[in-house]
Amino acid sequence: MRSNGAMHIRSNGHARWAFDLSSWQPSWTELLLATSCVQPDEKRRLAKFVFRDDVHASLIGRLMMRRFVHLATGLEYDRIEFDRDGKGKPFLKNPGFAVNFNVSHQGRYCVLAGLAGASDRQLPRIGVDVMKIEYAGGRPLWDFFRLMDRNFSEEEWMYIRSHQSESEQLEAFIRNWCLKESYVKNVGVGIAVDLRKISFKIGTKVLDTEKVIYDSTLRLNDELLKDWRFEESLIDKDHCVAVAFEHMHDGVDLSENCFETVGFEALVEAHKPLLAIDENYCEDIISKEYKTKK
Structure with a gap:
């Protein structure tokens, strides 16, 4: 894995990001900011998690998606709109952009793999x-x-x-x-x-x-x-x-698609909040127990 302070998309259109959840114990300010940068439906999903670890992981995943789409398309944070298909997989709802992405978290890490291309190109x-x-x-x-x-x-x-x-x-x-x-x-x-x-x-x-x-x-x-x-x-x-x-055919070189570590500051760079600050919501998150000891 490679460490990189800034988040970027490679010249081949690929992004590979890994966020170390074990090192992130969000401050009150960071939690207020992060929870204001997700859609209302995402916010409701987050509230259903029993453990604080799961809230953090899912929240970081949502922010990674938004940051990736922002860099790939130039859309402002508050204009980006996600939806879910019939199988529950998130996708970009805004028309006219060719981006595919997926997130996962387990153990210490939340990861995103993304691919961006020309608007008229069918992406894998x-x-x-x-x-x-x-x-x-x-x-x-x-x-x-x-x-x-x-x-x-x-x-x-x-x-x-x-x-x-x-x-x-x-x-x-x-x-x-x-x-x-x-x-x-x-x-x-x-x-x-x-x-x-x-x-x-x-x-x-x-x-x-x-x-x-x-x-x-x-x-x-x-x-x-x-x-x-x-x-x-x-x-x-x-x-x-x-x-x-x-x-994805044999002629495409994937050998350089190593995952890069990203931090919270880079994740919310150029952010624009979608929602008002919600202190009560964040207090509910803080009141949840950790599934794994910190």
């Missing part, structure tokens, strides 16, 4: 997932794998179990799961589908924080999906990330 759909490489289930790893059997194909289990140590098997398991999530988030089907029919073949064996690999392939119902590409990298040694594209 995009899905992203980040996962912490850990297991804290309380039962032996082999027993956990037994319970998860129906979520992986025979080929995937062969790859996972081909590793000798439990730590290597867990990393292989998380990597495959992250790939599956990036795919189902792209197509919007959720994990209710038969995940054994979504079978990945891992290419490069070792992931890196400084280089993106994209040679893993997917078979859906035993058919190779030739027009799909899957970026994979590490954000840090404990978090892997996968980005799924449809209609």
Whole structure:
């Protein structure tokens, strides 16, 4: 992962941002500002979370989307309008702009993968997932794998179990799961589908924080999906990330699409509030307990 004070979109139209949630304990001023920069429907969604961690993660995700669209289109913050499709996936409602994006959060990080292009260009759909490489289930790893059997194909289990140590098997398991999530988030089907029919073949064996690999392939119902590409990298040694594209062909170089760390100040740069400051709302957020200890 690369650190970068400013947020930008690369010359190839791609953005890869990672926000370290563990380092963000928002001040009162930051919380007032952040919650004034989301739409009313987003604000209502945030209020439904039980834990403060989840509020922070979802709030940062909304701000990342708004910042990405602002940089990609030039639209002012308060003119950007998001909606959700029938599967609940956010998209830009403003007409005439070609942008695709997806957000995910897990462990320490909230991430955004975005793609911008000319207004008359059909862009690939995009899905992203980040996962912490850990297991804290309380039962032996082999027993956990037994319970998860129906979520992986025979080929995937062969790859996972081909590793000798439990730590290597867990990393292989998380990597495959992250790939599956990036795919189902792209197509919007959720994990209710038969995940054994979504079978990945891992290419490069070792992931890196400084280089993106994209040679893993997917078979859906035993058919190779030739027009799909899957970026994979590490954000840090404990978090892997996968980005799924449809209609991304071999000639496109994705190797430089490493995720960059972004901070709160860069996230709200050039902001324009959509809503009035709401102290009562922020007091309700502060009153929520953390799911994980700070």
